[in-house]
Amino acid sequence: MDFLTIIGIVMGFGLLGASIAGGGGFGLFIDVPSMMIVGGGTIAVFLMNFTIPDLKALMPVFLRTFMFKLATPAEEITRVVEYATLARKEGLLALESRLKEVDDVFMAKGIQLVIDGFPSEVVRDIMELEAEWQGQRHAIGKKMMDQLGGYAPAFGMIGTLVGLIQMLAALDDPASIGGGMAVALLTTLYGAMAANMMFLPLSGKLEIRAKEEALLRALMIEGIVAIQSGDGPQLIKEKLKTFLAPSARQSIAA
Amino acid sequence: MDFLTIIGIVMGFGLLGASIAGGGGFGLFIDVPSMMIVGGGTIAVFLMNFTIPDLKALMPVFLRTFMFKLATPAEEITRVVEYATLARKEGLLALESRLKEVDDVFMAKGIQLVIDGFPSEVVRDIMELEAEWQGQRHAIGKKMMDQLGGYAPAFGMIGTLVGLIQMLAALDDPASIGGGMAVALLTTLYGAMAANMMFLPLSGKLEIRAKEEALLRALMIEGIVAIQSGDGPQLIKEKLKTFLAPSARQSIAA
């Protein structure tokens, strides 16, 4: 799983937990009905907003974003150059022997298309369409996180209003004000935490990942089309290096 | 009706209802004047904002969005391929026998145009214009929901201000503060609930539905024009599959 995300989660919740523990214990901050209003309400509205196919499409996006590590552009360039060398020496069909070692489904599909002998524009068209579909799935995932990040604080506020109204209506005993307000404010806290420590950072991460993946896909498309058109490995390497930030270019041996 | 929307509504209002019931009963949360300010005020402003033709156009959009199930793209592809097979064997006029079984008005209109012998560009132009009109109606529907989702909390705040001012002006008896504030806050709660549990999720749903419908309309246009130009059923199927997400493509038998 993504390393920085884990550090961030541990650090964020750790600091908050320490502050809470130091201020009198966790018991005060756990209230199941409050959690049900914020958590359940947010999920309920989320279900109203999206459709089952959207939700199905979301899972692989999340898995890929947080569980599997994307190859770096530098690694992919090395791999493309290696295949280009092989294809030059032994012909495009020789790539078939390497197909099994390719983890990335997108890359594998592109190589398969080349082996199957499709013309260059068809290979490019199919792969670009595939890349666009991946981009759209990321965009939907980001949109979902943004919506959740907006609904969670709203339900936090709704819960606090409910709590306040109940407390105010039963204001016979002034001594109970404090406790009632503390509980009423819990939902606002839950909503703010859910939005700012979960949904919005995940939305940001998905956006960045989508950009990285789009760059990688564009690099792969250029690489595969170049292999197919018989470009020399050295030329291909130079071409693909333009996809790298200048500071990252040294990491590829000349 | 849309399944997830129902689950969402039941779940959202159920959780909130449970929390309210547990906290002292519903009586506290029902106040007719407060409902009149938020509900009536929002509707009043809504009427100021839109026109009668807009409101008329809204009804069929809502019915179609929440009552009728759209065919999935896969179903439509199967249907188009079936018609293409028929048209190839027995000519375009043979499609007339199938026209009655087509529920979708858009699809039926396209087939009728083909049967009537209009040239290909005319069929495409007319159908694209029709699809655009449908898209615009969806956009107006979404805009209305967004406006309602903005005005409802505003009237909630106006109601709370009115209540607060009335309560503060009559602050002779400190014991009545609690009850007065509870009632004053009700309108804010109503506004927040109306916006976040009704108008904004519906706006989100309409947006997603509009995208789905636009995709389906584009697929239908391509399919009908391909049938008219006499393309083979297998070729048409391959063409239309590009409208599907890759993960959905297996669901169509080769």
Next chain:
Amino acid sequence: MDFLTIIGIVMGFGLLGASIAGGGGFGLFIDVPSMMIVGGGTIAVFLMNFTIPDLKALMPVFLRTFMFKLATPAEEITRVVEYATLARKEGLLALESRLKEVDDVFMAKGIQLVIDGFPSEVVRDIMELEAEWQGQRHAIGKKMMDQLGGYAPAFGMIGTLVGLIQMLAALDDPASIGGGMAVALLTTLYGAMAANMMFLPLSGKLEIRAKEEALLRALMIEGIVAIQSGDGPQLIKEKLKTFLAPSARQSIAA
């Protein structure tokens, strides 16, 4: 005047008035200095923001939007078809006899240009420029309403802050807190009402009217140019019908 706008205004203020009357009378909600801060401040900032020519241009826009009823597209199509029939039978100059009965200045100008014998592109250019100017005036009107809808709540807040500070500084007599705060909150209420019950709905209405008028102008331009080029009335009717929503097309007799 626009029917829905009137219903909306009556309903919105009526409901609020009823709720206020039920809660102790209007006297509580009328405070001239508070009105001066919100109303005067908003107008003052509005004057700082715009220029005299802008303000002059605003009046006819408002009059046209709320006082005069636009012809419906269907009515205009009927009229254009009638003129086309006349022009076909008796020549373009015969249109002059009808010029007096045309209320709409835009339409009249277009017909005059045709009678004067200007070439087709010139007629189209002049009328499109005219339509664009009208669109720009609407856009400025909408911008003004949006600005007013932003400044009114801001001055409401400024007024409340002034009132709170005055009240807090004179906090010798705790019994006066309630009344002081009630008056201080009045400006916030005025600002929220001015924005949400006046400026923002008017902005929404202006936007919708601008779209309707733009559609009508485009329809008129096409119609007049078609008359000039001698198209048959039936063909013109079919062409112009594409400007109508499909559901509105039946209203024009074939």
Next chain:
Amino acid sequence: MDFLTIIGIVMGFGLLGASIAGGGGFGLFIDVPSMMIVGGGTIAVFLMNFTIPDLKALMPVFLRTFMFKLATPAEEITRVVEYATLARKEGLLALESRLKEVDDVFMAKGIQLVIDGFPSEVVRDIMELEAEWQGQRHAIGKKMMDQLGGYAPAFGMIGTLVGLIQMLAALDDPASIGGGMAVALLTTLYGAMAANMMFLPLSGKLEIRAKEEALLRALMIEGIVAIQSGDGPQLIKEKLKTFLAPSARQSIAA
């Protein structure tokens, strides 16, 4: 100076001042440390945000916007037509005699270029570049006002938080609460007033002025190029009139 701006300032501050005077005097609303936090903090952040060349470029923009009156488009059209008449009769070089009476630097530069005999495209290119630079300076000025309008309320809130914390920590004497809170709220009031009565209206005014100036520059460019190409004065007048709103066209004698 701009007339409406002055009226707006006088009216806005006058009304607020009257309301303050009526509520107990100005002394209550003047607190130098609070002014230092809001005013100084806003300026401090403004300095962090911009650069010295930006600040230098701002001065002439402000002077031009609020001190000098722009010529109206109608005046400029009259002037251009007059010069065109002269140039037609006595040749382009005759314009030199009029150069001294041209106040507007932009116009003068254009005429000088024509006298110097530069080809038509060069004149147009240079003047359009110049107009674009002016537009950019206006855009920076507007951006600065918007930033100030955002930072001022933020520092108002920071000041109020500082004041509240100080007051709450010293809550021994309940009688002092009122006065402490009154002072704490002053910074919020200052921030809201600075933003809504100064920075945001100025930003709006700058935007409108930028549009007016851009229109005037475009008109001047067309006029000068038309003079250079020897167009007749009547033709030039008709061309330039399209830059005027229809309602303003009568003001130019035929």
Next chain:
Amino acid sequence: MDFLTIIGIVMGFGLLGASIAGGGGFGLFIDVPSMMIVGGGTIAVFLMNFTIPDLKALMPVFLRTFMFKLATPAEEITRVVEYATLARKEGLLALESRLKEVDDVFMAKGIQLVIDGFPSEVVRDIMELEAEWQGQRHAIGKKMMDQLGGYAPAFGMIGTLVGLIQMLAALDDPASIGGGMAVALLTTLYGAMAANMMFLPLSGKLEIRAKEEALLRALMIEGIVAIQSGDGPQLIKEKLKTFLAPSARQSIAA
């Protein structure tokens, strides 16, 4: 380091510090657990949001923005004209002797490409790509600052909610309310200060710097390509002057 930024920081924190010192001392405003929640929480979420390569790329951007002074466009024009004179007299290879004195890596790379004899379009393509990468790094830096400027107040609010809930739950002793609330509000103050006195002004500065640098890069590209194509120094100077604001053009001797 950037002069105005330093003045701004000193002035902003100085004024706030003075106001705090005058109101009872700094001790009240320093609370380590509160700092940990706001500072740590913001950093934690920041880590969740971005990736290690992003963070690595940030450092040089910040160093360049705040530590090194960019050459002014006028200085670069002078330098380009000097090199053009040299190249005209002694040939392009003579530039090699000057290469060592060029601090700016971008400029040096361009000159090296010219010396190496690459064709003109290649030099332009490579340099434009390089400039685009620099622009993207600035954009990521700005985005990071904006995110931090949004998360800091959010964690301020979360901290305040935690503090309020703890205080309210332990409301046995009314005398402790003041102190508890003062501490609870500290996190809101920290968040507002971090956002408005650090992250948002830095974001604004980065944006302005990015624009300046983009202008400078475009000027350098035009200059180097012009040197390569053998343009005369005087012509090059005139060309490059169009990159300067008119008011800055005098500063270059004819």
